[in-house]
Each structure stands twice: as C-alpha cells, then as structure tokens.
Amino acid sequence: MNLKKYIAKSSKYIFGILFAQLISTIAISIIPILTKKVIDNYNIFNKTMIIQYAIAYIVSIILFLGFEYAKKISIVLFHKKYATEIKQDIFHNITTINHSVLNTKENGDYVNAIINDTESIYDNYIYCALELVMSSIAFIVYMSYMIYLNFFLSIIIVITCMLTLFIPKLVGNNLQNKRKAQSDSQAEFIDEITDLINSKEAFNKYNSSQFDTKFKIYNDQFENTLQDLLSYKAYTDIFSGFSLYAINIITFIIGLIFIYYGKIEMSSLIAVIGYIDLVAIPIKDIIFEIITIKSSYKIVDKVNQFFYTNALEFEPESFSKIEIKNLSYQQKSFQLTNININIISGKKYAIIGDNGSGKSTIFKLLAKELQPPKGTIYIDGIDICNICLDKLLYYASKPFIFKGTIKENISISNADGSIKIDSKDFIYDMPQNVSYNGNNLSLGEKGKISVTRAINSQKNFIILDEPFSNIDKKSEQALTKELIKNVDTLILITHNRDISYLDQFDIVYIVENGTVRIRKRGCNA
Numbered sequence: 001m002n003l004k005k006y007i008a009k010s011s012k013y014i015f016g017i018l019f020a021q022l023i024s025t026i027a028i029s030i031i032p033i034l035t036k037k038v039i040d041n042y043n044i045f046n047k048t049m050i051i052q053y054a055i056a057y058i059v060s061i062i063l064f065l066g067f068e069y070a071k072k073i074s075i076v077l078f079h080k081k082y083a084t085e086i087k088q089d090i091f092h093n094i095t096t097i098n099h100s101v102l103n104t105k106e107n108g109d110y111v112n113a114i115i116n117d118t119e120s121i122y123d124n125y126i127y128c129a130l131e132l133v134m135s136s137i138a139f140i141v142y143m144s145y146m147i148y149l150n151f152f153l154s155i156i157i158v159i160t161c162m163l164t165l166f167i168p169k170l171v172g173n174n175l176q177n178k179r180k181a182q183s184d185s186q187a188e189f190i191d192e193i194t195d196l197i198n199s200k201e202a203f204n205k206y207n208s209s210q211f212d213t214k215f216k217i218y219n220d221q222f223e224n225t226l227q228d229l230l231s232y233k234a235y236t237d238i239f240s241g242f243s244l245y246a247i248n249i250i251t252f253i254i255g256l257i258f259i260y261y262g263k264i265e266m267s268s269l270i271a272v273i274g275y276i277d278l279v280a281i282p283i284k285d286i287i288f289e290i291i292t293i294k295s296s297y298k299i300v301d302k303v304n305q306f307f308y309t310n311a312l313e314f315e316p317e318s319f320s321k322i323e324i325k326n327l328s329y330q331q332k333s334f335q336l337t338n339i340n341i342n343i344i345s346g347k348k349y350a351i352i353g354d355n356g357s358g359k360s361t362i363f364k365l366l367a368k369e370l371q372p373p374k375g376t377i378y379i380d381g382i383d384i385c386n387i388c389l390d391k392l393l394y395y396a397s398k399p400f401i402f403k404g405t406i407k408e409n410i411s412i413s414n415a416d417g418s419i420k421i422d423s424k425d426f427i428y429d430m431p432q433n434v435s436y437n438g439n440n441l442s443l444g445e446k447g448k449i450s451v452t453r454a455i456n457s458q459k460n461f462i463i464l465d466e467p468f469s470n471i472d473k474k475s476e477q478a479l480t481k482e483l484i485k486n487v488d489t490l491i492l493i494t495h496n497r498d499i500s501y502l503d504q505f506d507i508v509y510i511v512e513n514g515t516v517r518i519r520k521r522g523c524n525a
Contacts, residue, residue, distance in 0.1 A: 003126060003300070006082050013078035014130065020071035021134040025141045027063035030056065032274035033145065039267035078130075079122060086118050090306045097306075098388075099395075100371035108191030110306075116186055117303050124179070124296040132289040135282035142282070149268045156254055157247060157276070175236060175295035178229045183299055185225035192218040236291055247283065251276050315388040318460045318488075319379050320345050322366070327376040329365060336361060336514045343491070345460070348484050350502055351493040352519070353511035359493050360397065362511065363463050366491075367395035394457040397465035399450035401438025406430055409449050413457035420456055443470035451479045455486045463491040480504065 007014065034057055041049065094102070094110055146154040196211060196218075203211065255272065258264040264272075322343035329336045336358050343349065343366075353359040365372040368389055377384040379392075394413065401409055411419050430445050438446050451467050462483070468476040476496065483490055484504060492505070502508050508519040 003121075006086055007126065009085065010078045010081045013074045013081065016074040017071050017078065017130065018133060018137065020067040020074065021137050022141070024064045024067035024071065025138045027060045027067065029141055029145050030060040032271040034060070035274060036149070036267045036271040039270065040265075075127075079127070082122055082126065083118065086121075087114050090114055090118065090303065093306050096390075099367070099369045103369055106187070106191045108187045108189075108194065111190055112183065112187035113303055113306055117183055117299055120179070120183065120299050121296065121303060124292045125300060128289045128292045128296070131285060132293070135285040135289065138282040139286065146272055149271050150258070150264050153251070153254060153258060153264065153272060157251055173294070175229075175232055175291060176298050178232050179295050180298035180302065182225050182229045183302065185222050189218060189222040237288070248273075248276055314382065314386060315391050316379065317391045318345065319392065321380060323378045324362070324366065325376055325378065327362070327365065327373070329361065329370075329373060331361065331370075334358065334361070334514070339514075339516055341509060341516055343489065345489050347506040348487075348490045348504070349492065350505040350508045351491060351511060352495070352497055352502070352508060357511045358514045359509075359511040360465050362516070363395075363465065363491060363493060364397075367393055367463050369395060369397075392459065393461045393463065394454055394459040395463045395465075396450055396454055396467065399438075399443075399446040399467070399470075401434055401441060401446050401449060403436045404434055406432050406434060406449065409434060410453050410456050413453045420458055444472060444475065447471045448475060448479065451483065455482060460488045461491075462487045462489070463493075465493045466495065467492070468494065468496070477501070 034053055038053060091114060143154060143158065146157065193215075196215060251273065255264065255269040259266060259269060324339055324341040324343075327336060327339040334356070339362055341362070351359045351363065361370070364370045366377060366384070368384065372384060374383060374385050379387055407419060411417050414420060430449075431440055434441060438449075441449075447467055447470050451464065454462050454464055454467070464483075468479070471479070480492070480501070481504075483492065496502070502519065510517050510519050
C-alpha cells in the first residue's frame with residue numbers, strides 16, 4: 001500500500017490545512033503580546049489606544065476562528081478523498097486476490113479492513129502525521145514569540161520540551177501491540193455476530209438465553225481487548241500530560257528567579273506564561289501523535305496484505321488437457337491419497353460421492369480455492385501453481401445473492417457486465433429487485449440465479465459444486481441441459497445418482513473415502 005499516493009492526490013487540501021493552521025496560529029499568538037503591551041502601558045492609556053487594542057484583539061480572534069473553520073473544512077474534504085479512494089482500492093484488490101489466499105481469511109477480516117482498519121490508519125497514522133506537522137507549525141510560531149519576549153527563558157523551555165520527546169520511545173511499542181490485538185478482536189467479533197444472526201431461523205423466546213450466552217462470551221472477549229487498549233491509552237495520556245506540567249513548573253520557577261535578578265519584566269513573564277499554555281497544546285499533541293503513529297505500524301502492515309498482487313503471468317483462456325497426478329492432501333483429519341484424474345477440454349463431467357468423501361476438496365484444489373501442492377495438477381503440462389485461472393475458469397459452490405436486480409446478479413459474472421444468454425425461462429417468475437442476501441427469494445430461486453450466472457460467465461471451463469441442492473427436479477434437469485449445451489468443459493458435483501441423469505455426462509467420477517474411480521455408463525453409482 002502506497003500511502004504517499006493518497007496524500008499526493010489530496011495535496012491541495014493538505015496545503016489549505018497547513019496554510020490555515022499557520023495563519024490561525026499567528027492570529028491567536030498576538031493576544032499575549034497585546035496583554036504585555038496593556039500591562040506595560042496601562043498608566044498612559046487614552047481612548048485611541050483602547051480602541052486600537054480592542055480592534056487588534058477582535059481582529060485576532062476573528063482571523064483565528066475564520067482560518068480554524070477553513071482548516072476543519074479542508075480536513076473534512078481530505079478525509080473524504082482518502083476514505084473513498086483507499087476503500088475502493090482495497091475492495092478492488094480483494095476481488096482480484098488469488099482465491100487460495102482469499103479463502104484463508106474470514107469475511108469479518110475483509111469487512112473490518114474496509115470499514116475499521118482504513119479509518120484507524122487515517123486517524124492514527126495519516127491524520128496524526130498531518131497533525132504532527134500542524135503542531136510543529138504552532139510550536140515554532142509560539143516559540144518565536146517567546147524568544148522575542150525573553151531569549152534565555154525560551155531556550156530553557158525548548159530544552160525541557162526536547163526531553164519530553166523521549167516519552168514515545170517508552171510507551172509506543174506496547175500501544176502498537178494493543179492496537180493490533182484490538183483490530184484482530186474486532187474482526188473476529190464481526191464474524192461471531194454474523195454467525196449468530198445467520199442462525200435467526202432458530203431464534204425464539206425459549207432458546208434466546210442460549211444465544212444470549214454465546215453473545216455474552218463474544219462481547220466480553222471483544223470489550224476486554226478494547227478495555228486493555230483504552231486503559232493503556234489513558235496511561236500514556238497521563239504520562240505525556242505530566243511532562244507539560246513539568247514545563248509549566250520549570251518556567252514559573254525560573255521566571256520568578258529572573259524577575260528577582262532583574263532579567264525579565266513582570267509583563268514579559270505573564271506573556272511567556274500565556275504562551276506556555278499555548279505551547280503546551282502542540283507539545284502534548286506532538287508527543288501523542290508520535291506515540292500514535294508508532295503504535296499504528298502493525299495496522300498499516302495488516303492492511304498492506306490486501307494490496308497483494310498476483311505475479312502469475314500465464315493466464316490461459318482455454319486448455320486441451322488437465323491432469324491431476326498423484327494428488328495427496330490433508331486437511332485436519334481428512335485426507336486425499338494419490339488422486340489421479342484427467343479432464344479433457346470439451347467434455348462434461350459429473351462428480352458424485354457421499355458427504356465428506358472429498359469430492360468438493362479435490363475440485364477446490366483444481367479451482368485454486370485451496371492452495372494445491374506443487375507438482376500435482378497440470379494444465380497442458382504447466383503446473384497450476386504457476387497459472388492464473390481468472391480468464392479460464394468459473395467456480396461456484398454457494399448461490400451468493402447481493403442486493404440489486406436479477407439482471408445485475410446474473411451479469412456480474414461477465415467481464416463487460418452484460419447478459420449473453422436467454423435466461424427468461426428460468427427467472428421469469430422471480431421478483432426483479434432482490435433484497436439484501438436475497439432474502440425475498442427462495443433457496444431454489446437463488447440456485448437458479450447461481451446456475452444462470454455461471455452460464456452467462458462465458459468461461460470455457462465451469463465447476464459447480466452441488467448447484468441443485470435446493471432446486472426441484474424439473475428445473476434441475478432443464479438447467480443441466482442448458483449447462484451441457486452452453487458450457488465447453490463442465491464439472492458438476494452432484495448428489496443426483498439417477499442413471500438417466502448421469503448418462504447425460506461424458507464421464508462420471510465417483511469419489512469414495514478420498515479415492516476416485518470412474519462409473520461405467522448405464523450402471524448405478
């Protein structure tokens with residue numbers, strides 16, 4: 001992730017922010033000087049002087065408020081520009097990640113990265129860096145006025161301020177780890193809540209206590225992690241705040257000594273103390289910003305992984321032969337052993353087997369939904385690990401539906417967003433507008449959309465994992481015929497063992513306990 005890119009695109013907003021910060025700081029810095037002049041000249045006051053001081057005071061306040069408002073508006077525009085672009089980029093990159101990498105994370109990780117981690121990077125890294133510059137501008141302006149009032153006292157204040165900058169080294173690393181832990185916990189919490197809400201069919205007043213118990217466990221875990229972070233942040237705030245009081249104490253004591261020895265006038269000390277209160281704000285901000293930036297590196301690294309680029313250059317649109325050679329693969333207690341399958345272009349394959357037999361796992365490896373072992377799957381003699389399948393293969397195992405129209409749900413499978421098939425026979429009686437997650441559709445309707453979407457992809461090679469599990473037999477038969485007619489090379493994983501149904505396919509593979517055999521045509525599986 002190149003954060004400089006997002007900053008460069010918002011350079012005009014950043015310039016506006018820093019310019020407004022400079023003018024507003026200069027404006028508010030005039031007030032202690034006016035206070036000093038009033039104290040020095042109060043015994044020779046006249047009406048003209050009173051009017052002049054009053055006008056200068058009012059103009060200073062108006063300039064300060066006006067440019068502070070301009071600064072805040074520029075910050076809002078800067079944030080909008082950053083947030084819009086980085087969220088779009090992350091989402092785009094997620095859609096292009098190799099699926100074997102994509103499937104190593106839960107949905108909550110991706111949602112959290114787009115919604116929360118991008119904001120965390122802005123608040124705790126990008127905006128903090130901008131605030132660091134703004135605070136430095138304010139510090140330089142205030143210190144310039146203080147040096148004008150008394151050089152030696154200002155040097156002592158500068159030295160004291162420099163000592164406070166060691167504070168971030170003492171607390172930054174711990175805060176960094178706690179921020180990362182809280183971000184991970186938030187992603188996990190999103191997944192856990194989603195799981196519970198997805199169980200809403202089972203909700204009722206008699207078993208709600210069981211769901212309440214699960215939620216309480218998840219909620220307590222998340223809140224404990226958040227409490228740990230906030231408690232440590234409170235400690236760092238107090239720790240950095242103490243340094244500011246140290247500056248006030250040292251300035252006050254040394255100022256009294258200077259007055260005693262005649263090195264400074266009382267009005268100058270009062271003005272300097274006024275500037276101390278102004279200097280305290282940017283000093284506190286500088287310490288806080290350095291701590292926060294240091295503590296945000298792991299969040300930046302976490303989001304960086306979503307800027308993964310697929311380095312595979314070979315991207316075929318067709319093939320002649322796919323060979324699965326001596327494929328062995330273990331996932332927890334399940335194991336595939338020495339799987340050998342040949343897939344010939346233009347053929348139609350059915351895959352049958354009991355639940356847990358390994359049929360889905362084999363073809364998830366072929367589709368690179370899972371990372372296949374090297375040297376086990378070849379496309380026209382090239383190891384599939386070195387091939388990008390995006391142009392060649394369409395794979396689907398779940399009938400995902402998103403909010404929009406039926407046409408949008410079908411056309412999304414095609415690169416140019418068009419519908420290239422006649423789908424009216426399958427979706428004519430469905431509502432044209434689909435609600436979130438397809439909640440206004442039946443499971444069968446979702447399945448029909450999923451299959452129609454696959455045909456519309458226009459890919460030469462399609463793998464569908466149990467697409468007809470919730471579709472009636474008549475629709476299953478019609479959709480299967482459409483698949484066989486419109487798809488060049490088809491692999492259909494199914495539970496339908498009817499002889500007449502399976503005989504439509506060129507080859508039927510039977511998967512049993514992690515091994516594969518070919519079914520003889522016209523025979524029961």
